[in-house]
Amino acid sequence: MQPGPPKFQRRKDDRPGEIVAAALAVFSEKGFAAARLDEIARRAGVSKGALYLYYETKEDIFHAVVKTAVAPDVEMVKARLEAFPGPAAGLLEVFLPTIASILSVSPVASIGKMVISEGRNFPELARYWHDELVAPMIGIVSGMIKRAQERGEVRAGDAKLFAIEIVSPFLMALLWRETFVPIGAQPFDLNALAAQHLSVLKGGMLTPGGVP
Template identity: 45%
Template sequence: MAEVMDAAIKPRQRRKEARPAELLAAALEVFAEKGFAATRLEEIAARAGVSKGTVYLYFESKEALFKAAIETAMTPAVEAVEAIANDPTRPAAEMLRCFVVGWWERIGTTQLGAVPKILVAESGNFPEVARWFHETIISRAQRAVARLIQIGIERGEFHPVDPMLAARVVFSPMFAIIIWRRAFGHFMPDLPEPRRFLDEALAILTYGLVARKKDES
């Protein structure tokens, strides 16, 4: 929005350094809204405050722009996310909460939250990108959670569940809320506050729905 207005006021600026990043941000936005095939390069260009031709000064093709947008958006978040829950001094349940909340705040609430939806949508058309995403993002994060659960089990804090399966279970509510917000959020005023939802999810995941008769937590 701001870029577009600037562009209207000051057309034909020369800002070689800033263009790629602005184009990538705009691309992520539009791809997230419309999917790959339905987005027009002209719209991306317009949102970045340039004309279509300019896009080709910085990117080979639409597909290259697409891949670059996803990779540059996600990669810096990966290490940060992986490190989030690596403080084994605290109780396992607390580390789990830290991880989920941290992931939500770093991915779900930001521009990056668009990426899962894009990849689900385009997995059929871009299997290589989907594979890359799954291996370097989802799998990696799930392995981290699985390790964390493994520690919890070894310490006797958790039931002896299958760590990898349990990691996926823990992941599910986060994945679901990110997708739901982006896909159905517009016309869904009754969508729960994500933090409340995640808190409830964490509570259920840690203590379960079933009330014990004897002792209460």
């Protein structure tokens, strides 16, 4: 049996992930401006000096949080959509519950709310969030719509606007959860939202030929 890497080496390899997890918690709780590198380091169990060995700035840590904790969900959705061979109605039946399932456990809501609230003061955050997450997701859904329009399954219209219509209810539900649930409001049931939204889309966006 081959020996594994030394314990200290495994610890060193784990540190970027531990820093990202700590940063995610601090960003979610306090926002970007109020987050302090020394607190992120403390929660990660490293010194502030050690933190700088991996990330030079707080913006670099934010980039790592997006790439590590959020962006993989976008890639998973993309892979599922690209692998689905069926018509638009079936694709929506897969896509909407998938989004509901991911958003139920993903940190995208807390970090997204932070970007929305602080993006004017930190435009680099908003730009990175847009380029890494928003634009790719809208592009994935727009491409799905365009292909369905070419098959005659979706009504004529701007595919990008259709994409915005598809994802907007989930965005509203997440902002509600992050803003109003902490003060006592009831959260939306994302699975119920996905089911009702599917019914609305089938009745309004799909052509008669696109509805099974």
